[in-house]
Amino acid sequence: xxxxxxxxxxxxxxxxxxxxxxxxxxxxxxxxxxxxxxxxxxxxxxxxxxxxxxxxxxxxxxxxxxxxxxxxxxxxxxxxxxxxxxxxxxxx
Amino acid sequence: xxxxxxxxxxxxxxxxxxxxxxxxxxxxxxxxxxxxxxxxxxxxxxxxxxxxxxxxxxxxxxxxxxxxxxxxxxxxxxxxxxxxxxxxxxxxxxxxxxxxxxxxxxxxxxxxxxxxxxxxxxxxxxxxxxxxxxxxxxxxxxxxxxxxxxxxxxxxxxxxxxxxxxxxxxxxxxxxxxxxxxxxxxxxxxxxxxxxxxxxxxxxxxxxxxxxxxxxxxxxxxxxxxxxxxxxxxxxxxxxxxxxxxxxxxxxxxxxxxxxxxxxxxxxxxxxxxxxxxxxxxxxxxxxxxxxxxxxxxxxxxxxxxxxxxxxxxxxxxxxxxxxxxxxxxxxxxxxxxxxxxxxxxxxxxxxxxxxxxxxxxxxxxxxxxxxxxxxxxxx
Numbered sequence: 001x002x003x004x005x006x007x008x009x010x011x012x013x014x015x016x017x018x019x020x021x022x023x024x025x026x027x028x029x030x031x032x033x034x035x036x037x038x039x040x041x042x043x044x045x046x047x048x049x050x051x052x053x054x055x056x057x058x059x060x061x062x063x064x065x066x067x068x069x070x071x072x073x074x075x076x077x078x079x080x081x082x083x084x085x086x087x088x089x090x091x092x
Numbered sequence: 093x094x095x096x097x098x099x100x101x102x103x104x105x106x107x108x109x110x111x112x113x114x115x116x117x118x119x120x121x122x123x124x125x126x127x128x129x130x131x132x133x134x135x136x137x138x139x140x141x142x143x144x145x146x147x148x149x150x151x152x153x154x155x156x157x158x159x160x161x162x163x164x165x166x167x168x169x170x171x172x173x174x175x176x177x178x179x180x181x182x183x184x185x186x187x188x189x190x191x192x193x194x195x196x197x198x199x200x201x202x203x204x205x206x207x208x209x210x211x212x213x214x215x216x217x218x219x220x221x222x223x224x225x226x227x228x229x230x231x232x233x234x235x236x237x238x239x240x241x242x243x244x245x246x247x248x249x250x251x252x253x254x255x256x257x258x259x260x261x262x263x264x265x266x267x268x269x270x271x272x273x274x275x276x277x278x279x280x281x282x283x284x285x286x287x288x289x290x291x292x293x294x295x296x297x298x299x300x301x302x303x304x305x306x307x308x309x310x311x312x313x314x315x316x317x318x319x320x321x322x323x324x325x326x327x328x329x330x331x332x333x334x335x336x337x338x339x340x341x342x343x344x345x346x347x348x349x350x351x352x353x354x355x356x357x358x359x360x361x362x363x364x365x366x367x368x369x370x371x372x373x374x375x376x377x378x379x380x381x382x383x384x385x386x387x388x389x390x391x392x393x394x395x396x397x398x399x400x401x402x403x404x405x406x407x408x409x410x411x412x413x414x415x416x417x418x419x420x421x422x423x424x425x426x427x428x429x430x431x432x433x434x435x436x437x438x439x440x441x442x443x444x445x446x447x448x449x450x451x452x453x454x455x456x457x458x459x460x461x462x463x464x465x466x467x468x469x470x471x472x
Contacts, residue, residue: 028130082322083385086386
């Protein structure tokens with residue numbers, strides 16, 4: 001009986017298989033897995049899947065959680081309309 | 093600590109290093125690529141995918157861009173991967189009379205150099221792209237400009253390179269280069285020693301530090317570009333949109349501020365960029381985000397209601413000379429620079445790989461300019 005694929009990143013519909021493949025291809029961090037598979041690039045920006053990806057990394061690579069290369073946290077913390085952000089003219 | 097030996101060592105696993113690795117491996121050259129982190133962890137993974145010719149200065153800059161853009165056209169086939177390439181064309185928006193006059197001159201020069209760029213009226217531009225503000229003065233339209241997914245390009249280049257025997261050494265930062273007289277011999281990382289015949293500096297923002305290890309000073313400075321990512325949206329724009337302030341054919345040493353680019357990716361997200369700041373820290377800032385937002389909404393007012401889900405920033409290797417540094421460094425016989433691409437790294441990756449590979453396999457002293465497309469125009 002064929003196993004159903006396990007979805008890790010629901011926003012982008014990335015399966016565990018795809019993440020394992022990324023690790024096989026050299027990914028060793030959440031950032032790298034994100035770049036290679038898009039896991040974490042969706043609407044929730046990894047809020048739901050980052051921990052799962054982390055678990056997979058720890059399991060596959062025998063990391064301690066504290067050894068794991070961090071993910072890059074960015075604003076906005078949640079989606080915000082572009083119109084709310086406008087107002088500046090220069091980057092400084 | 094064991095010693096690894098290779099013929100060519102490439103330092104840097106961004107799009108430039110990946111391209112060079114691909115070309116060399118394809119030509120059966122024994123190649124090892126080393127990166128301090130992982131592929132595309134630098135600027136190549138924190139940018140947009142605009143392959144732009146209409147922003148380039150006449151002469152070598154434009155020649156490099158045209159030849160590279162040409163290589164992109166068949167790259168997906170060549171690499172056997174979907175790199176999300178689309179030759180969709182770009183519109184550079186004109187926002188005032190001064191820009192309109194400059195654009196008219198620019199078009200004459202570009203067309204004399206056989207680049208297809210057309211001046212559009214407000215009406216014409218808004219007909220092509222209905223989301224554009226009717227307040228604009230018009231646009232310059234380059235139908236041959238294109239879009240690609242830089243991450244896919246990096247991974248596709250490296251996949252093919254590895255298939256052809258190239259090796260990757262990741263999470264290994266080169267901290268010193270041993271020289272014997274005028275020859276660089278060995279690269280030392282925290283955990284590895286790599287002996288090589290030639291070393292290629294494709295280290296992006298770290299290329300200055302690497303060159304410093306052989307006593308060569310590169311004039312490369314960090315130039316931060318912040319970019320916003322929107323939620324996936326229905327088709328808002330069909331083409332790449334930039335503003336006149338993005339054009340670096342007006343290149344001056346102080347090219348800073350906001351260079352607006354708006355790109356809708358294959359997945360449907362928009363990438364809205366970008367700041368150009370003298371900064372080396374890849375954080376995002378409220379003033380930066382705010383300024384990007386203001387400029388973008390001015391050109392496409394409907395964007396005020398689109399949701400931003402992420403901001404990122406990448407540090408581009410700003411080189412005041414305006415052209416990438418391609419060729420042997422003076423202070424060693426076998427150290428080749430392939431760096432200083434400014435904001436043109438994505439556009440110029442294919443031609444950089446080709447030129448550097450040619451330099452090596454044909455034992456040249458300098459880049460072979462004849463590999464760049466023939467230009468029958470005039471330089472004005």
